[in-house]
Amino acid sequence: MSVAHTVVTLLAAAMAGYSGVVVLTRAEWITKALTDYRVPSSWWPWLGAAKTAGAVGLLVGLFVPVVGVAAGTGLVLYFAGAVVTVARARWYAHIPFPLVYAAPVVAAMTLGALA
Template identity: 50%
Template structure:
């Protein structure tokens, strides 16, 4: 495990955790223009929290990290699709920004 992989994993886990906390506390524009029901936000936050924890656990159990990384990438792809369906094209870069360190961590893991 290289230092770059550890740093990318920690950054990805922190960003996924931030996204999860934002869903829990309904901060800013989370779900506001994406036609996401408010009742879904705790579940989305739980998925993000599980992904962040899985990334960190993946530094010790690689298979868990791969699964968490793939799950988070799919999570953010669905977020991009939801943003585009709601015509909130100005929010797409922020969703991609949250996905980028996860992709980086996955690429460095192999």
């Protein structure tokens, strides 16, 4: 395991964890966006829990790589779904936001595969 892999994984976990907690605490700015994207409010706890679990999985993956791969794959799929959701809502200017959260996850998985 390289230093770069560890640092990028910690960054990815922090970003995904933050994103999950923001949804779980129903911060005003995120609830407005989710409402604008027409995501049912009954889904919000599940979405926040998925991101938070993915963040924990990335951290566990530093010690149990198969867990990190599973968590990273789940987060990449989650954020890909977020891109589709934003596009379906026709908020094209917001498409980069889920990609910003997905990028460190992809980088961590890539660095993990190279290690």
